[in-house]
Amino acid sequence: MITTAKGRLGRIVPAVAIIGAGALLLAGCSSGSTSSAGGKGSEKFDYLGADTNTEISTVLTLMSKDQCSAENAAQPLSVGTTPGTGVDQKMQLLAGQNALPAISTASGTPSLMTQFVEAKKIVNITEALGDDSSNILPAAQSIISKLYGGTDSYVLPTEFNIEGIWYNKKIFADNGITVPETWDALVAASEKLEAAGVQPITADGKDGWPITRLIGNYIFRDQGADALQAVKDGKAKLTDAAYVKAADAVASLGQGGAFGPSVGSIDYNGMENAFLTGGAAMMYNGSWTLSNFNDPAQNTIGLENIAYMPFPAVTGGKGSIDDTPANIGIPVMLGQNAYGTNTQAWVKCIAKNYGDLALANGGVVSGFKVNTVPTDLPELTQVVQAKVAATTTATLWFEALFSPKQTTVSQTNAALLATGALTGEAFMQMVQDAGQ
Amino acid sequence: MKSVLGDRRAILALLGPALLVYSLIILIPIFWSLGYTFFSGSIVSGFTPSGFDNFITFFKDPTAWTAIAFTVKYAVVLTVGQVVIGYAFALMYHFYLKRASAIIRTLVFFPVVLPTVAVALLFQQFFQSAPTTGPINGFLNSLGIASVDWFGHADSAFWVIVAMDIWRSMGFYAVLLYAGIVDIPDDIVESSRLDGASGWKLLRHIILPLSLPVLLSSVIFSINGTLKVFDSVLALTNGGPGSGTTPLTLYMYQTSFTYGDYGYGSTIALMLTILCLLVTIFIFRAQRRDLTKA
Numbered sequence: 001m002i003t004t005a006k007g008r009l010g011r012i013v014p015a016v017a018i019i020g021a022g023a024l025l026l027a028g029c030s031s032g033s034t035s036s037a038g039g040k041g042s043e044k045f046d047y048l049g050a051d052t053n054t055e056i057s058t059v060l061t062l063m064s065k066d067q068c069s070a071e072n073a074a075q076p077l078s079v080g081t082t083p084g085t086g087v088d089q090k091m092q093l094l095a096g097q098n099a100l101p102a103i104s105t106a107s108g109t110p111s112l113m114t115q116f117v118e119a120k121k122i123v124n125i126t127e128a129l130g131d132d133s134s135n136i137l138p139a140a141q142s143i144i145s146k147l148y149g150g151t152d153s154y155v156l157p158t159e160f161n162i163e164g165i166w167y168n169k170k171i172f173a174d175n176g177i178t179v180p181e182t183w184d185a186l187v188a189a190s191e192k193l194e195a196a197g198v199q200p201i202t203a204d205g206k207d208g209w210p211i212t213r214l215i216g217n218y219i220f221r222d223q224g225a226d227a228l229q230a231v232k233d234g235k236a237k238l239t240d241a242a243y244v245k246a247a248d249a250v251a252s253l254g255q256g257g258a259f260g261p262s263v264g265s266i267d268y269n270g271m272e273n274a275f276l277t278g279g280a281a282m283m284y285n286g287s288w289t290l291s292n293f294n295d296p297a298q299n300t301i302g303l304e305n306i307a308y309m310p311f312p313a314v315t316g317g318k319g320s321i322d323d324t325p326a327n328i329g330i331p332v333m334l335g336q337n338a339y340g341t342n343t344q345a346w347v348k349c350i351a352k353n354y355g356d357l358a359l360a361n362g363g364v365v366s367g368f369k370v371n372t373v374p375t376d377l378p379e380l381t382q383v384v385q386a387k388v389a390a391t392t393t394a395t396l397w398f399e400a401l402f403s404p405k406q407t408t409v410s411q412t413n414a415a416l417l418a419t420g421a422l423t424g425e426a427f428m429q430m431v432q433d434a435g436q
Numbered sequence: 437m438k439s440v441l442g443d444r445r446a447i448l449a450l451l452g453p454a455l456l457v458y459s460l461i462i463l464i465p466i467f468w469s470l471g472y473t474f475f476s477g478s479i480v481s482g483f484t485p486s487g488f489d490n491f492i493t494f495f496k497d498p499t500a501w502t503a504i505a506f507t508v509k510y511a512v513v514l515t516v517g518q519v520v521i522g523y524a525f526a527l528m529y530h531f532y533l534k535r536a537s538a539i540i541r542t543l544v545f546f547p548v549v550l551p552t553v554a555v556a557l558l559f560q561q562f563f564q565s566a567p568t569t570g571p572i573n574g575f576l577n578s579l580g581i582a583s584v585d586w587f588g589h590a591d592s593a594f595w596v597i598v599a600m601d602i603w604r605s606m607g608f609y610a611v612l613l614y615a616g617i618v619d620i621p622d623d624i625v626e627s628s629r630l631d632g633a634s635g636w637k638l639l640r641h642i643i644l645p646l647s648l649p650v651l652l653s654s655v656i657f658s659i660n661g662t663l664k665v666f667d668s669v670l671a672l673t674n675g676g677p678g679s680g681t682t683p684l685t686l687y688m689y690q691t692s693f694t695y696g697d698y699g700y701g702s703t704i705a706l707m708l709t710i711l712c713l714l715v716t717i718f719i720f721r722a723q724r725r726d727l728t729k730a
Contacts, residue, residue, distance in 0.1 A: 092478070092479055092480055092693075095480045096478075096480055115696075118481065119482070121480060260566070261565065261583070261585070262588055263566075264585065264587060264677050265567075265588065266566055274567065404694055405690075405691075408695075412674075412675070412676050412678055412679065415588070
């Protein structure tokens, strides 16, 4: 019996050893190898974009027929799409196989983009553009540097959005409210609106970011524009009293009923709909929402009743109300393996023409210089365009420098914070822990 | 036939292609994933050996333990719900509805063929509290009870998931168990009736013991399926609010594909496999003891 057991064990142990060694070999071999580049680049100028954004492919197609027709003849544009919800996964897999297309939607997670940069999977745009990099607006360049580190650009800023609070002028006037310039004034305005039976703020609690943006902006206004960089550098923690204060302020606003009932069930469209049909007085959002404002089918309160106000100051805070929260939306990047002289010519052409074409075609404000401002732009778009052109530095958003896990934890727990199910301290502790 | 199966080349020709496909799409990824548990890094930056770090992280990770607790709670509640309700339906088909059961069987089975995402959207609308009030909250309001934010709290969201998944799967278990009950010889049931057994006694002493094998299969089937729950939770609550309804599978998916940490994601997958294995062994052992007693 013992002999049989020993014999069986004798057969099993080598089998397990071989399987184990094979498994380790397989996993070890799957690490990303270095990329190669050079020559004229890939045969086609393949663009792989998120299916949720048709603006970029439309502008590129327009360029290929006009301003960039010579570049298109040398390297024809080819447009493909991928589901917007799985962009990060798709780009990771492609980058791991050195198969990123010539031009594609960048990852929305800055820490993943940093990995692409460090592994040399994407092209250094500043080097590729040379002197033409002056076509990128200083404010857009400032954001890119803050997001990915260093001074060079690794993305083309196909959008440039400022963020802030959009308010319903009529509701404010009807309730005798002046535009709040401090957080305390915002809280007082919310209480006044609620007492009058008006929902003060509509927020997309399902995605969470319109709530966490309030936390981030409160921190910037209270602790200064570098407060979250200090957390990234390990000089401060989110659980420090100064940071918990911001989460508590937002939690207190929510518990007062400012976000309305069941904020966790409201999605982005629900938030937009509530504001544009007069169901709420305020909405925190980026300037990308202008396309919704400009659509009469969605906007029943009228463009003339919507105005922008910067995030209010925090009394006694180190930050300034003039620091504008901004982002470059979902930019595009260039795959190193598909890059060559033909691709470089395309990129230079895009940098020179994208700003004008995007603004004229879809009213999109990009991070590129605009040489000719169309005269028929809606008033709010002109306001945003002027503000973007005047901005030289910008503040980021709450999760900009977080890991993907911290971002998810922050945004999925935002509604719980806003309904009082989580305290500011517990929320910040969870986000801090997710980063370790 | 004996001569064909005695020929090694014939066996190789018959089994070879299937074994090759099975190895390529099942075995190699399993072992590959097993290998990842000893590495850290990502497919972009490359992998570096990390020894048992991923396992140590797992045992220290409060989110992982919360996910295990949710997974086990969900598996137990749903298995009991699916099998008990399915068994009740099966008994009703056989003893009460008899030949007229076909239409009821079809109706109860219908949700099984519906896509999970469609069912999840249906239940989201059903239990909605904002921006519009769903039928459930509408009913509560008509009774003078305020709307409940079903998806705003982990406890209430859990019961909505349970209700949805029981509705979705009870028809399948009803048919499975009905097949087992139909197999019980009529003469045994008749003779026990002649001996005075009816109602609860007939069920307790005749039907239940004779349908035990198919009940056991259903329990194993159910518990292994529910321990691996993914699509219904993803579509209905996406693991929220917070991580209140996040099972191990969803945590594994997020870790691997959202956070890009394949090593730790594979470790979670391995732990889930071990959990399924332990539960199955436990059920088999418990059943073996019962049979000896009988």
